[in-house]
Structure formats: C-alpha cells, structure tokens
Amino acid sequence: MDAVIRIADTAEDMEQVHRVRREVFIVEQQIPEDEEWDDLDPLCVHMLAAGPGGEALGTGRLIHGEPARKQSGRDGVVLLGRLAVLPAARGTGLGVALVRALEQAGVEQGAQEMELHAQVTAIGFYERLGYTAHGPEYLDGGLPHRTMTRPLTD
Template sequence: MADITVAVTEDQLAQVRAVRREVFVEEQNVPEELEYDALDATSLHVLALGEDGVALGTGRLIHGSHAFGITGIEGRVLLGRLAVRKPARGTGLGVGLVRAIEQAGREHGARELELHAQVQALGFYERLGYTAEGPVYDDAGIPHRTMTRVL
C-alpha cells in the first residue's frame, strides 16, 4: 500500500507536478497552462508514494480565503487535482487520497468539502458520500459537475 503524506519539500512538490502532468496533461490533454495555477502555491498537497518511493497519486486542498473565494461558502474547502497514475488505479489509492484531504480539511476547520468532478468519476465520489449539485459544465474541454460532502 502507498504512504500518503503532505508534500512540503521541493522534491515532493516536483513529484506532485509530475503526477498531475502525466494524468491531466498527457493522458487527458488538459493544456499545461490550465493545469498549474496560482492556487498551487497556497494549497495543501498530498502525495502518495509506493514502497519503492515512486509517486503514485496526488490531490490538493484549497482552504481559507482562497476556498471561500471559489466556493462562496464559509467553512467549505475545495478538493482538487486528484490524480492517480495508471499502475495504481483500482487499488483503493484514490479513496485514501480523498480521505487524507478530507482529514486535512477538518484540521483547517472545514465543515464541508466541495470538488469539481469529471462526469466519468461521479460514481467514485458518490460512493464516498459526495452529492452532485447543479448542471454539468465544461472545464478544460472535459465535462464536470460540482459535488459536496458534509464533513
């Protein structure tokens, strides 16, 4: 099983970027200039490493005033950029990453979590207790839907 930790060193943050590049830019054709944004600097990033030290997955938590500016709801944080490399898909790693981000949200005083799920991943998040709200919308050419969960 992978070790999930908060990425704080430059090496760990480089691994976060590499996983996101592989999954979003290379696999899903998200333009690189859309994948990385100013929120990366103030977000909490989690990183999953395999026993061999290879990065397998990542996700980020946007909290504080940055999350409030996006969600518009005080006490709501934003889970984003959840990415699992192909070799680790179907192993439960995605669930572990979501739960680690939820815990980090609780530690930052969040009462609710919001995410912007790709439509093809709605079932995954529903199984974790998230509820879809609002219409489907386009984000970087991929259909998405907002989902929330009370922590």
C-alpha cells in the same frame, strides 16, 4: 496497495506532485498545460501518495481559507482538487485513501464541508464516498464536470 500518503512539503515532493499531474492531466487527458497550473498551487495543501520504493503514485490538493471561500462563495468549505492517480495504481483503493486524507486535512483546517469539481466520468467514484452532485454540467479543461459536496462533520 502499499502506499504512504503524506503532505508534500519539500521541493522534491512538489516535483513528484507535478510529475503525476502532468502524466495524468496533460498527457493522458490532454488538458491544456496552461489550464493545469494555476496561482492557487502555492496556497494549497498537497498530498502525495508514494509506493514502497518512494515512487509517486498519486496526488491531490486542498484549497482552504480565503481562496476556498472565494471559489465556493461560502464559509466553512474547503475544495478538493487535482486528484490524480497513475494508471498502474488505479483500482487499488489509493484514490479513496487520497480523498480521505484530504478530507482529514480539511477537518484540521476547521472546514465543515468539502467541495470538488468532478469530471463527469468520476461522479460514481465520489458518490460511493458520500458526495452529492449539484447543478448542471460545465466544461473545465475541455472536459464535462459537476460540482459535488460532502459534509465533513456529523
């Protein structure tokens, strides 16, 4: 798929990020709205994938620094979250490209490992990208998840 992936760094970019997340998580997956939006958003690096006409197709965020350490309990870890690709762009490789862009942003933050909390239905996708699941299933937003990690350094 022809898409440009870049850091969302303007108010307009963030409106597009929120539109994609609203459509995928709140409308499609019926995650409660008050669980989708959190205080971490302003602290994160957000990626936006846009098509040739500039239309938003996908997004993801990277939690880094102290918020990542608090959530993971470990130093050198960044957290990938809120990965969302609109239905029309699924199966095109856009999700893979977004994950790789977020991993690169993690490396640029000095991280040695990426952690994510995958919906159980997405575990196979992340395993194909080198992630390993750890621990039991748990509910997040009413959906079963598992924690997954991947080293970012050789």
